[in-house]
Amino acid sequence: MSQSLNQSDPQSKINALRSEIEKHNQNYYQNAKTEISDYEYDQLKYQLEDLESKYPEFSFKNSPSLIVGDDRNQGFERHTHLERMMSLDNTYNQEELYAFNDRLIKVLDKKKLSYAVEPKIDGVAISLTYTNGNLIRATTRGNGIEGDDVTRNIKNIPTLPPFLLGSNLPQSIEIRGEVFMNREEFIRINTLREEQGQATYANPRNLAAGTLKLLDPKQSADRSLQIVLYGIGFLKGPSHESQIDCLKQIKQWGLPSLEKFWESDSIESAWQGVQELDRIRRNFSYDTDGAVIKLNDIQSRSLVGETAKSPKWAISYKFESEKAETLLKKIELQVGRTGVITPVAHLEPVLISGSTVSRATLHNEDEIKRKDLRIGDRVLIEKAGEIIPQVVQFIPDSRKDQKAYTFPNLCPSCNNPLKKAEGEVAWRCHNIACGPQIRGRIIHFASKNSMDIENLGIAIVDQLVSKKLINSIADLYSLEISLLKKLDKFAEKSAKNLLDALEKSKNKEPWRLLHGLGIPGVGMTTSKDLIRKFKNIDTLIQQTQESLLAIDGIGPILADNLIAFFENVENIKVMNLLKAHDLTVALSEETNSSNLVFENLIIVLTGTLPTLSRAEATEMIENAGGKTSGSVSKKTAFVLAGEASGSKFKKAEKLGIPIMDEESFLNTLKPS
Numbered sequence: 001m002s003q004s005l006n007q008s009d010p011q012s013k014i015n016a017l018r019s020e021i022e023k024h025n026q027n028y029y030q031n032a033k034t035e036i037s038d039y040e041y042d043q044l045k046y047q048l049e050d051l052e053s054k055y056p057e058f059s060f061k062n063s064p065s066l067i068v069g070d071d072r073n074q075g076f077e078r079h080t081h082l083e084r085m086m087s088l089d090n091t092y093n094q095e096e097l098y099a100f101n102d103r104l105i106k107v108l109d110k111k112k113l114s115y116a117v118e119p120k121i122d123g124v125a126i127s128l129t130y131t132n133g134n135l136i137r138a139t140t141r142g143n144g145i146e147g148d149d150v151t152r153n154i155k156n157i158p159t160l161p162p163f164l165l166g167s168n169l170p171q172s173i174e175i176r177g178e179v180f181m182n183r184e185e186f187i188r189i190n191t192l193r194e195e196q197g198q199a200t201y202a203n204p205r206n207l208a209a210g211t212l213k214l215l216d217p218k219q220s221a222d223r224s225l226q227i228v229l230y231g232i233g234f235l236k237g238p239s240h241e242s243q244i245d246c247l248k249q250i251k252q253w254g255l256p257s258l259e260k261f262w263e264s265d266s267i268e269s270a271w272q273g274v275q276e277l278d279r280i281r282r283n284f285s286y287d288t289d290g291a292v293i294k295l296n297d298i299q300s301r302s303l304v305g306e307t308a309k310s311p312k313w314a315i316s317y318k319f320e321s322e323k324a325e326t327l328l329k330k331i332e333l334q335v336g337r338t339g340v341i342t343p344v345a346h347l348e349p350v351l352i353s354g355s356t357v358s359r360a361t362l363h364n365e366d367e368i369k370r371k372d373l374r375i376g377d378r379v380l381i382e383k384a385g386e387i388i389p390q391v392v393q394f395i396p397d398s399r400k401d402q403k404a405y406t407f408p409n410l411c412p413s414c415n416n417p418l419k420k421a422e423g424e425v426a427w428r429c430h431n432i433a434c435g436p437q438i439r440g441r442i443i444h445f446a447s448k449n450s451m452d453i454e455n456l457g458i459a460i461v462d463q464l465v466s467k468k469l470i471n472s473i474a475d476l477y478s479l480e481i482s483l484l485k486k487l488d489k490f491a492e493k494s495a496k497n498l499l500d501a502l503e504k505s506k507n508k509e510p511w512r513l514l515h516g517l518g519i520p521g522v523g524m525t526t527s528k529d530l531i532r533k534f535k536n537i538d539t540l541i542q543q544t545q546e547s548l549l550a551i552d553g554i555g556p557i558l559a560d561n562l563i564a565f566f567e568n569v570e571n572i573k574v575m576n577l578l579k580a581h582d583l584t585v586a587l588s589e590e591t592n593s594s595n596l597v598f599e600n601l602i603i604v605l606t607g608t609l610p611t612l613s614r615a616e617a618t619e620m621i622e623n624a625g626g627k628t629s630g631s632v633s634k635k636t637a638f639v640l641a642g643e644a645s646g647s648k649f650k651k652a653e654k655l656g657i658p659i660m661d662e663e664s665f666l667n668t669l670k671p672s
Contacts, residue, residue: 010055017048021064029071038289038318042090066308068144071124075215075614076148077606078630080647082174082234085127085141087309088292088316094271097293100315101267104295107304107312113295116243117262117273118230119281120290120316122205123180124212126154127233133169135162137646140212144309146631149646150212154179156221165254170237175250177229181208182285185224204287215615226286229255242296259284263296274317281319290318321382324357325395326350328377331362331405333412337440338520339428341411341418343368345379345391352383360389364425365407374402432570438472439465441518445473449524450516451508454501455494463487473516474577476502506583509623510537513583517571520561526554528622536586537575541566587623597669598626601637604652607645609662617665624669632657640665 021044045065052059068087072078091097104113125141138154140147154160157179181189186204201207207223214220229250232240240246244263251257260280262273274291281288295301295313304313327348334342343362350357360381362368371393373379378398379391409418411429413436418427429437442461446453456476464470469483479502484495514537515527522530533551534540540562548559565571579585603626605617612620617640618628632639632651638658641649652659660668 010051011058014048014051014055014058017044017051018064020044021048025064025069029069038090039092039321042092068141068309070143071140071209072142072146072148072630073213074628074630075618076150076213076630077646078142078146078648079137079139079149080146081127081139081142081144082129082172085125085144085147085176085233086306086311087125087141087144088314089307089310090290090316090318092318092320097271097274097315097317098267100293101270104304104313108300112266113300114242114297115264115267115270116247116294116296117264117270117277118247118258118292118294119260119277119284119288120292120318121178121180121228122203122287122289123178124205124209126150126177126179126212126227128154128160128175128177128229129172130164130170130175131172133164135160148213153212153214153220153225154227157225157227159256160227161254166252168238169253170235172234172236174233174235175229175255176231176233177227177256179208179212179225179227180204180286181211181223182226183287184285189223227256228258230258240298242298243294244296246298278319288319290316292316322352323380323382323392324350324352325378325380326357328373328375328379328391328394330375331368331373333408335411335413335429335434335436335440337437337444337518339430339432339434339437341427341429343407345373347379347381347391350381352381352389357381357383357389360391362391365427366425368405368407372404374399374405376400376402432568433471435465438470442470442473442476444518445476445516447516451505451512453505455498456501460487460490460498472574472577474574474581477506477578477581477583506581508584509619510584510586513537513578513585514540517565517575519565521558522562526558531587532622532625538585541572541575598624598637601626602629602633602635603627604629604632604636604639604648605642606639606648607642609640609642612662617662620669 021041024041024044048063048065052063052065068085091100101113105111127139127141127147128135129137129139135155136151137149138151139149142148155162181204183204186201186207189207190201201210208225211220211223211225230247231243232246232250240249244261247258247261260277262270262276264270264273270293274293277288277291293315295304301311301313304311306312328345329348330346332344332346334344336342343364345360345362347358347360362373371391373391373394377394379394381389381391383389407427410416411418411431411434414429414431414434416429416431416434418429420427431437439461442465443458445451446456446461453476464479464487467486469479469486470476479499481492481495481499484490484498485492509531511524511527511531514531515522515524529551530540531537534543543562545556545559545563548554548562549556566575575585598621603621605614605628609617621628621640626637629636632648632655634655636652636655636657638660639648639652641652641659641661649659
């Protein structure tokens with residue numbers, strides 16, 4: 001947690017909490033990553049809600065305490081839900097669950113209520129739209145109002161039929177559920193990634209989320225996603241009286257349904273169902289991190305109502321993470337690409353939640369101080385979300401004469417002094433020649449979102465750096481077959497393939513090179529915007545803070561980062577070497593001349609184009625100075641529409657926004 005949370009100023013506390021929560025939302029919903037447990041995340045939200053209620057003058061409608069986490073990504077068609085998709089509030093003990101029941105009894109004026117108890121599968125929320133019994137669309141929750149259309153990837157799930165069985169089918173229905181990855185498939189894919197030198201996924205939920213958002217459906221088909229359906233959103237057709245009836249109907253339609261659920265005639269009976277689920281859940285092939293308790297009577301739900309983001313008639317009971325006691329043997333410092341130092345606990349191996357744990361991240365110096373962790377302590381560890389190991393606390397009774405941990409002031413790799421910027425919690429090594437930083441920079445440079453260099457995986461980078469064959473990204477372009485053959489399991493063919501890939505990368509778009517430099521805060525979108533504005537990285541290098549701040553989307557911190565990066569003599573040396581190796585640092589004359597066609601225009605893509613992929617069309621728009629958006633608004637210049645266009649097409653017609661087909665689009669891009 002950020003240091004700023006310790007400040008006495010309530011507005012600063014609120015802003016710091018919002019920033020912290022938004023960071024975790026970005027990681028969880030859009031990047032399929034998890035840094036903290038659900039419990040820790042909820043504690044942050046409870047703190048924010050409490051402060052916002054005490055200081056309403058600092059509240060605002062888009063606070064993360066009031067909105068659903070947004071999983072929408074670029075590259076996907078957006079679809080508006082016919083009925084809003086909400087998230088559930090969490091509870092962590094029996095008393096809170098019973099308090100939930102008391103609130104409903106008071107509102108409905110009943111002596112007791114009936115509930116459905118269901119396993120809470122740790123996956124990705126999904127909504128399937130069936131029209132006259134046929135599956136027409138699969139949409140992620142998104143921001144609750146609209147989500148990403150992932151129909152192509154959903155159709156790769158073999159257990160999901162494209163139609164509903166039976167008669168008297170609803171005219172239109174949204175069926176809600178969860179996409180997940182079972183443990184066996186999770187282990188298979190992670191094992192394969194390890195063998196290929198790729199980073200592994202932290203847990204099955206992150207892997208399922210990443211797979212569901214693959215732009216290439218062929219890639220998602222190589223991974224075995226699963227789905228289970230358990231609820232109904234919008235419905236035009238015969239209705240159901242209870243949640244139990246819904247669950248039974250979903251199964252009768254031939255859809256993948258919950259293998260176990262409980263009908264309870266009281267909160268006491270529901271609690272028994274929760275406890276039974278906790279006892280048997282590890283026998284399931286997938287991860288469950290809790291139970292969902294829903295008011296069974298559907299008509300009563302409208303009387304109970306909802307908050308801005310959650311129904312009041314349902315709640316999630318989160319199971320306590322399994323804990324184990326072990327020994328904190330040592331604390332190792334790891335150096336990241338940007339020089340950030342991350343402490344890692346080395347533990348005496350212990351079995352927890354079905355796997356052996358021997359390491360856990362400690363995040364930063366403040367975390368170690370807050371928990372007062374010392375080498376030689378007996379510590380309590382748990383798996384956040386059943387997967388990520390973390391140290392909860394030391395065991396007081398076991399502490400003897402262990403000394404308080406002092407965070408080193410020198411880099412563990414290069415022995416250079418560590419520095420901490422004002423307002424930051426992380427220590428950094430600022431020596432750009434530091435080995436782990438070199439490794440991280442090269443991996444980032446070669447990644448798919450940067451230079452996209454084939455045949456240059458993590459295992460190869462590790463060897464190149466450890467054998468001191470390269471010291472910077474520029475050194476990649478000085479490699480020769482004779483040097484590469486020194487690598488383990490690297491024959492002449494492998495060496496030639498890598499050299500060919502490096503040669504090919506020299507002609508990649510200049511925004512990729514800019515992004516590959518790894519300037520703090522400069523992601524893909526910013527890189528594209530900067531190249532579109534200045535045409536040439538050399539021109540960008542010459543900019544002042546004033547000229548950078550004049551660009552839409554560039555703030556003081558990002559401007560400072562750009563200036564500091566290009567004021568560094570070593571960075572300029574690397575840039576000069578890259579130019580000497582003939583890497584593309586400027587837009588071509590052809591691209592430059594076409595750059596005015598869509599300059600400053602916002603364009604929306606919808607449907608399937610005859611010859612262009614969505615990625616190709618997006619690239620052409622950006623090269624022509626335009627920007628793509630996932631939703632139609634009055635600011636939209638035009639909609640580029642293909643086959644099977646959906647709600648965006650209709651909205652554009654309603655707003656009188658021009659609609660262009662692929663042929664007209666390509667003709668517009670032709671030189672006049």
